[in-house]
Amino acid sequence: MAATLVIVISLFMIIVAILKRGLPAMSWDMVSKIPGGGFYIGKEGGLLNAIVGSLYIVIGSISLGLAFSLPIVLYLNLYLPEKSRLAQFTRLSFDVLFGIPSIVYGAFGFTLMVYLGLRSSLLAGILTVTILIIPILIRSIDEVMRRVPKEMKDAALSLGATRSEIIKPILRQVAPGIVTAVLLSVGRGIGDAASVLFTAGYTDSIPTSLSQPVATLPLAIFFQLSSPIAEVQDRAYAAALILTVIVLLLSVAARIYSRKFSKNKI
Amino acid sequence: MIQNLLRVEQFVESPTEKLKVMREAQNQSNGDLILKAHKPHISVRNLNVYLSKNHILKNVSLDIPDKAITCIIGPSGCGKTTLLKTFNRLLQNSLDVRIEGDVLVDGENIHGKGVEVENIRKKMGLLSQRPCPLPMSIFDNIAYGPRIHGIRRKKTLNIMVEKYLKEAGLWDEVKDRLKSPATSLSIGQQQRLCLARGLAVKPEIILGDEATSALDPISSKKIEELFVKLKDQYSIVLVTHTLRQAKRIADHVVFMYLGEVVEAGSASEIFSNPKEKLTREYLDGYFS
Numbered sequence: 001m002a003a004t005l006v007i008v009i010s011l012f013m014i015i016v017a018i019l020k021r022g023l024p025a026m027s028w029d030m031v032s033k034i035p036g037g038g039f040y041i042g043k044e045g046g047l048l049n050a051i052v053g054s055l056y057i058v059i060g061s062i063s064l065g066l067a068f069s070l071p072i073v074l075y076l077n078l079y080l081p082e083k084s085r086l087a088q089f090t091r092l093s094f095d096v097l098f099g100i101p102s103i104v105y106g107a108f109g110f111t112l113m114v115y116l117g118l119r120s121s122l123l124a125g126i127l128t129v130t131i132l133i134i135p136i137l138i139r140s141i142d143e144v145m146r147r148v149p150k151e152m153k154d155a156a157l158s159l160g161a162t163r164s165e166i167i168k169p170i171l172r173q174v175a176p177g178i179v180t181a182v183l184l185s186v187g188r189g190i191g192d193a194a195s196v197l198f199t200a201g202y203t204d205s206i207p208t209s210l211s212q213p214v215a216t217l218p219l220a221i222f223f224q225l226s227s228p229i230a231e232v233q234d235r236a237y238a239a240a241l242i243l244t245v246i247v248l249l250l251s252v253a254a255r256i257y258s259r260k261f262s263k264n265k266i
Numbered sequence: 267m268i269q270n271l272l273r274v275e276q277f278v279e280s281p282t283e284k285l286k287v288m289r290e291a292q293n294q295s296n297g298d299l300i301l302k303a304h305k306p307h308i309s310v311r312n313l314n315v316y317l318s319k320n321h322i323l324k325n326v327s328l329d330i331p332d333k334a335i336t337c338i339i340g341p342s343g344c345g346k347t348t349l350l351k352t353f354n355r356l357l358q359n360s361l362d363v364r365i366e367g368d369v370l371v372d373g374e375n376i377h378g379k380g381v382e383v384e385n386i387r388k389k390m391g392l393l394s395q396r397p398c399p400l401p402m403s404i405f406d407n408i409a410y411g412p413r414i415h416g417i418r419r420k421k422t423l424n425i426m427v428e429k430y431l432k433e434a435g436l437w438d439e440v441k442d443r444l445k446s447p448a449t450s451l452s453i454g455q456q457q458r459l460c461l462a463r464g465l466a467v468k469p470e471i472i473l474g475d476e477a478t479s480a481l482d483p484i485s486s487k488k489i490e491e492l493f494v495k496l497k498d499q500y501s502i503v504l505v506t507h508t509l510r511q512a513k514r515i516a517d518h519v520v521f522m523y524l525g526e527v528v529e530a531g532s533a534s535e536i537f538s539n540p541k542e543k544l545t546r547e548y549l550d551g552y553f554s
Contacts, residue, residue, distance in 0.1 A: 149398065151394050151396065151398040152398050152400065152401075154356055154392070154394065154398075155392070155394065155398045155399075155400065155460070155463075156400060156410070157356065157387060158354055158356060158387050158390065158391070158392035158464075158473075159387070159388070159391075159410065159411040159414065159463065159464065159467050160384045160385070160387045160388030160411065160414065160415060160467055161384070161410075161411075161414050162384055162414075165414045169400045169401055169402065169410070172400075172401045172402065173401040263447050264401045264402050264403060264447040264448070264449070265401050265447075265449070266398070266399055266400075266401050266448070266449050
């Protein structure tokens with residue numbers, strides 16, 4: 001009970017702090033305009049570049065991340081025998097990757113970028129965030145997939161289904177789990193500054209191709225908060241507010257969608 | 267037997283009919299003859315199954331007759347379920363399983379080379395202890411099997427779903443809510459749904475792994491009645507813990523103990539006159 005109270009109070013205080021300093025700096029311009037000249041000394045413009053950039057990065061890396069994680073999780077659970085050494089080793093590896101700080105991913109992404117001859121760009125940012133969230137996706141989807149009752153697999157198999165044919169009912173069963181995993185990764189991916197610091201760069205415009213640098217909300221917070229001008233600092237809180245609202249909206253939408261999706265869950 | 271034949275003389279007029287009834291009378295007096303009259307559908311020869319280091323099935327040889335209900339009885343942990351799962355090769359999904367010996371279905375070794383495991387499983391509908399519907403609607407549960415075997419036409423699927431739901435005696439209860447989740451059904455209904463789902467892949471054999479043990483008495487009774495109704499078309503193998511159930515519906519009984527088949531034969535014979543002391547003790551309830 002006391003613990004719950006501490007958590008709720010902390011959450012409340014964070015929200016109050018963001019609102020108190022961010023709300024006065026909020027305006028329609030903030031979410032609908034890209035920075036104009038002198039934005040960083042307190043003149044006109046908005047954060048649209050960072051909002052769109054963050055969404056680009058998150059959408060790109062979630063899609064890419066799922067494309068990698070789902071096959072891996074299915075392989076771990078359906079194709080490898082129970083208690084397989086390879087599966088155990090893979091799970092351990094992803095647990096380790098899970099715990100690596102994102103600045104290390106950023107540095108790794110930077111090295112990879114240099115090696116591939118890329119410059120700071122949307123693509124490099126997406127790739128780095130993808131690597132960052134794959135362990136989250138895999139470990140959380142894996143957890144729910146391991147809880148799929150064995151009887152359900154047996155039931156489908158005994159109807160003469162091949163292993164690839166039982167994927168469909170299994171995915172239906174774990175769909176809410178996948179939604180949760182995606183939510184966790186969105187939260188991590190959209191809010192992470194360290195991994196995009198070297199890789200995605202920062203720009204005042206909205207990128208039109210994968211090879212252009214891209215602004216992100218966490219970096220918008222970071223840069224503006226480092227400014228000595230109080231007005232610009234407040235804009236950092238406005239950016240934080242936008243970030244929080246985006247995550248909140250996504251969570252609510254995902255919950256509604258997941259409920260609709262899970263009505264057949266056993 | 268003479269009495270039976272006398273009765274035949276009295277009541278049956280046509281000679282062919284007479285012959286048939288005479289044979290039946292003969293069969294009733296001799297259990298072995300019935301076993302021979304039904305050709306075996308599944309033959310197990312010297313089957314040994316090891317799970318990691320445990321010897322679960324010990325040199326099991328057995329014939330499961332065609333178009334009849336065979337009940338496998340025996341105390342817990344005697345290998346009944348393992349035997350059943352060997353039939354449709356579900357056992358192989360776990361690591362550390364070693365299977366020796368032959369299981370012939372329609373004379374074909376299911377562990378033979380070039381045998382596709384999906385085809386073996388398609389021949390057998392499995393009914394597990396707890397009903398396990400797939401996470402789909404009632405309709406899609408039945409249509410799942412036909413769909414994976416290549417039936418896509420909506421019309422055909424509609425006909426099939428209705429047919430097999432009727433066969434499992436569930437149609438009238440669910441016909442207005444085929445789109446609702448399978449989990450909205452009661453446990454008893456779910457088990458009949460699973461039966462219908464199994465029937466929809468047109469199996470020849472129905473395997474029941476204590477299929478009524480999680481159900482209430484009325485649902486159990488419904489399932490039992492279905493088995494009796496279906497035995498004209500399918501060979502049914504049931505693992506059961508309830509002796510009374512075996513007595514009610516079994517045509518043949520296999521008694522297993524600690525991984526071995528102690529006795530197998532016609533139900534009437536085993537229940538009225540078991541040859542082995544162990545069987546008699548089990549039937550009398552000395553152990554369970």
